[in-house]
Each structure stands twice: as structure tokens, then as C-alpha cells.
Amino acid sequence: MSVPSFDVERIRKDFPILSRELPGGRPLVYLDSGNSSQKPNQVIDTMREHLAQHYSNVGRALHALGSESTEAYEAARDKVAGFIGAPSRDEVIFTKNASEAINLVAYAFGNPINTDDRFRVGPGDEIVITEMEHHSNIVPWQLLAQRTGAKLRWFSVTDEGRLSLDDLDELVNERTKIVSIVHQSNVLGTVNSISPILARAREVGALMMVDASQSVPHQRVDVDDLDVDFVAFTGHKMVGPSGIGVLWGRRELLDAMPPFLGGGEMIEAVWMDRSTYAPLPHKFEAGTPPIVEAVGLGAAVDYLTSIGMDAIKQHERELTGYALEALREIPGLRIIGPRTVIARGGTVSFTLEGIHPHDVGQILDDVFGVAVRVGHHCARPLHLRFGIPATTRASFYLYNTTAEIDALVRGLHHVQKVFG
Template sequence: MYNQFRQDFPVLNSNFHDKQLIYLDNAATSQKPSSVLQAVKEYYQKHNANPYRGLYGLSVKATDAYESARKLTAEFIHADNPSEVIFTRNTTEALNLLAYSYGRSVLKSGDEIVLSISEHHSNIIPWQQVAKEKGAVLKYLYLSDDGRIIEEDLEKKITERTKIVSIAHVSNVLGTIHPIEKIIQKAHSVGAVAVVDTAQGIPHYPVDVQKLDVDFLAFSGHKMLAPMGIGVLYGKEKLLNAMPPFLTGGEMIEIVSEQDATFAPLPHKFEAGTPNVGGAVGLAAAIEYINHIGYETIQNIEEELTDYALQELNKLPEITIYGDKVNCRKRCGVISFNVNGVHPHDTASILDGDGIAVRAGHHCAQPLMKYLNVPATCRISFYFYNTKEEINLFIQSLKKVRRLLGYGN
């Protein structure tokens, strides 16, 4: 399984069920290179302390590590200022922060929030809760058979009543790359704020928040080689400054009296409590690794893998593929499918017996499952350390699923 990057990922040498691990669940979380693991280990071994709160040298080092990670993250997404980068636990927390702080502040009865039907629950439920509280209306952009947002919906549903448009960069189920530039422009044309969930996008594609002119952007570190427990909310400084805090307590304050408090300036206003410095250090190391490889290399490898996988899956008459079935340049390396007559959980279990890790379920996208008229799907998802040989072994294992369940050859 030659791939020049595989040697950087220790877990890829693991065995499961006496078979070498074939990890095809990268949309759920990516594996971590040695450089990221070492950076986190070194931080805890040599620099661990509570940042900001100590005047001693070790605390200063921890503070420097945390703020250096913020600065590198800001540069990575081309933010105008590091203070526009808020560290969170993950994309889910970032979107909750946004819904409860920004949404609660601006929404009124009758205002509209526009999402796509393919959103992850993290980009649905926070808006549902705020909409119920404020009397706002949720509208959904629906999809064509190949998984793309219907153009007519885009034009009809984003209107003068729209206040927030929140869209995933890439669908975690269909792999569809949504036209976020066009959606942001449409949102701004009616005076709405544009939010992009790039949890599935930024591991594979560069993001320039200034070029996009996006108002808010959310993503998780663990899907792009970093540890779990670190995420990012980017927001335009003017908007963030106008928002009330999401969580309150230690570190996010300026002055506290018995009856009142004033809050710290950005970004600390939104980072209550002891921060995840080790996670931020790991995120910085992950960004450095991605910068070293280059997005062009990542995309070239993944397009080749996706194209090959689609070709091989399309040869199997008992397989149903959801979303675009042929065009790897209009979709990310995320492919949802089902084996006809077989529950996705059974398919995943049989593949697991051959050491092949795939996802099965509704993928935190139940509205999309209902729209597709399926209860669940299997999903494979690639990263640049996967190989064609792994796809071949996956296809071989997939071919025996129906036979093992009594359907014949």
C-alpha cells in the first residue's frame, strides 16, 4: 500500500481482526501524523501550565503557545486579525455559540433562517432552537438527483425576510461541494449574514475568508489531522464585538463586582474557562503539516481516489450510490452507498471483519435521509493517505456481502 505519506501515520500500521487496518472513515475523523502527536506530547511534557493567569515562565510559555496557534490559524484562513479566531471544542460548539449569541441578538418573529436539507445536525438543531424561541422560520434549500442545491430554490428562498444563511461547504453524506461563493453573495444581496460550516471542506480545500467575504466560518481540528476537542469559529470583528458572550465565568471577564461584570475584548470574551492549549498546539502542528504537503497535492490524490472508487462501485449492479455518481471534481471524497437488500449496519460489520473501517447510519443528517427516502447509508471517505489498493480490498470485501447474507453470488 505505497503512499509517501502513510509512514507519518502510526495507526495505519495497525491490525484489526488479524487484517491490516483500512481506514475509510475520514469524514468522521482523520488520523493524526507523528508530528501532531509529538507536538502535543512535547507541550504537556515541557510547557504545560494554565495560560494568562500566571506571571511565571511556564505560564508565559503556555500563553505563547496558545496565541501562536491562534495567529497561525488566522493566517491559514486569511483572517484579517487573530482576534477574529475563537477557539471552541469543535464545529458543533462553534455553531451553537453563533446561534445562541448572534441568533438570539438579531432574530425577531417572522425572520427567516435558510439552510440546506443536507446539513449536519450541528447546523440544524441550534438554529431550530433559536427559531422556536424567537418565532423565526426555518427554510430549506432542496437538492437535485445528483445532490446539488436546486438553483430555483436558491433564488426563491433567500429573500428580504432572510437574516441568516448557514450552509455546509461540503456535504458529509453526499460529498457535494456547495457553491458557497454564490450563496454568500446571494445572502449579502438581501442583507443577510452568511455562515459556512467547513468541517468537511477545509481538510481538503483552501479557505480564504476575506476572498469569500463570509461573515462566520466554523470547523473542527480533528477532521484535519489535529486532536479532538479543538475547533474554530471565525467571525468578522465588527460582528463578534456586537455579540454577547456565549459562556461566562473565568478568563472572559474584565471587571467583576457583586452585581455586575464587564467582559474581556476579543477573542477572550468567547473563551470562558481554562482553554485547551494542547489541542491548539496540535491544531497548529496539523496546519503546518497541511501547509507542507500543499492543498494541490491533497486534492490531486483525493480526486484520483474518488474517481477510481466511483468507477469500481458503478460496476456493481447491487450497489446504489447517493449523490453524483461520476463527477469526482464536483464532489469531495465522501461516497454514500447501500448494498441492495442489506442493512447498512450489516454491510459495515462484514467489512469490519476484513479490517475495513466504514461508517453506517444516518450520519447526523436525518432530514437528508428522509429526503433521500432511506433510513441510513454506508459511507466511505478518503484522505490523502489512502490508496487504490485499499479501494480494491474494499471492493473485494463488498462483493461478498450479499453472498454472506444468503443472496447468492
């Protein structure tokens, strides 16, 4: 049972898409929030109202609309800063997604115009990630290694879907410049313990980044508690719009980093042969930003806060426990990741013996209206580690119910009959 204050049926009424019927009269069962969450009326209406009544470019115009739009944009920054416990609003950088946020940090390393020793990277230096990363937290570091001659290394994953820290002291060493790991795996659901890795990084003088795209929407994340140097996440997974992401970084580090993009509004002064740059956060927000998307993200923060992140986490924990138990009844189903709710989130990836995930997903959608994701989920190295090309992934959020998990289970039984 959900906690008494969590009224999932009331919450579902906030999301208009959840009441629609698919072709053939099938009700929509949306179990793909790890890919992208659905949007409540509160976010949709806020974005529509801004476009209809207040839209103008920000930080440029002195007229009434310019002031209103700038105020709404910067208010969204304040909301995000409060939501993640940022010590300063100026440490919140708006990007277009988490991928851009991670690339922004990776770009600072080995950049010849950066004279700060903490960002100097070259042959003999090392970058450490994990085997369970999304491609967004692999490829930018591969590119950095290729640019600089540094070596990319990674933590392995156990058969149970946990990070192996057996080689922690050897992997994170005096040659390590940065460690960048996922907070919650988008495939396994595993929630990683940051503190032992951070302690070792601090011991050897390395910086540390966390990809929190799958954790910020589902649990209380406080950057002060995490105590890392950089955190990236995205808006579209937390009932906000696409096209908006966030990089949080320690102010002293952001001040030391060179701009990622050059253009309007990130400057202090420009001459034909040189430029000086605006203070944080605008140094990293070149050009016209995602104005309405930022306003929508602010509304998403308001919405999640009104429900309570602890309540959301508890609801998803109960859903996940229910799903893990229900899926055990299906013969030939193999869960990829932890089999218990301990240190894991509401993402369950699995295979069905002898049936390709693409066929599973197609039948679930066509017959039962159950939307899941199939493939390698932008985490191909993790699938290679488990010796499989793809998985079927069901991911839960605040608006999901046990009845929807029951629909998934019925659908999987039907899939087995079709291929039986």
C-alpha cells in the same frame, strides 16, 4: 496516478495507527476520515512534548511555564489564522468543536442583551439552511426558531445530490436574518457554490455562515475569498485532536455579539452587579481552554501546510474518481450523491440492494479490516429526502491509496455473496 510530489507511502509512515494489525492479522484499511481523521506523529509528539515540558494554564501565570504555554497556545491561533487567510488573528475563536462554534453564533441571534439590529430575530423573521446539513447546522437554528418565533426554511437537494437554487430569490428574502449552509456535504461529498447564495444574502441584508468542517481539511479554504460572515470547522477531521474547533467571524460582528459563556478570562472587570468583557478573541473563550488541543491543532496546520492543500485535494480527487469507477462494477450498488468528481470531495455514500448498511459495515470490518461508517451520519433529514434509513460511507484522506479502495470493492463483493 498521484501528482509526482505527493508520496502517499511516505505520508502513511507518519501515521502509526495505519501500520497496526487488527485481531486475526487483518491490516487496517481506514476509510472513515469524514468521521474523524487519524493523527500523524508530528501532532502526537507535539502534544506529548507540551504536556511533558511546557504545560501550564494560559493567560494567568507570570512564571516561565505559564509564559511558554501561553505562547504556544497563541502561536496555534496565529497558525490557524494564516491557514484560513483570516485578516486578523483576533477573529479566530477556539471552541471545543464546530457544533459549539455554530451554537455560539446562533446564541447571538434573538439574545435580548444584544442591541445590534443585525442580530434581532423574532416572529416574521426567517432562518435559511439546506436539506443536506449535518445536525450541527440544523438543531441550533431549530432552537433559535423555537426561542424567537422565527421561521426555519431550507434549500432542497436534487436527485443528483446538488443544492437546488431554483427558489433562491424566494427562500432568501427581506425577512431572512441569516443563511447557514455546509461547504462540503459529509454524506454526498458535494461541494456547494457559495457565491450565488451569498450574493442574494447580501442583496437582502442577511448574514451568512458556512460549516466548513468537511472542506477545510481537504482543500484550500480562504475566508477572504469566501467573503461570508462566519466559518466553523473542527480540528479532529484535519489530522488534529478532538476537543478543539474554530469559529472565524468578521471582527465587527464578533465585537457586536454578546459572550456565549461567562467565567474566567473572558472578562475585563467584574463587580457584584455587572461585568465588562475582554476584547476579542478572549471574550468568547471562558474558563481554561483546550490548551494542549490547540497546540495539537497548530501542529496539524503545520503538517498539512508542509504537504500542501492543493496536492491533498488533487490526491483525493484521483482517489474519488477511482472509487466512483470501481464501485460501478458492483450490482445493486446505488451511490447517493454526485457520480462525477466535479464539485465534490472524497466522500462516497451508497446503499446495497437488499442489505442493511449495518450488515455491510460489520462484514467489511470483521472480514477485511475495512473501517467505514454506517448510519445516517448525523444527517437524518438528508436520508429521509432520499427515502432511505441509512447508508454506508467511505471517506478518503491524504493517507489513503487505490489499493485500499480495491480492498473495499473486494469486501463489498463478499458481502453480496454472504447475503446472496
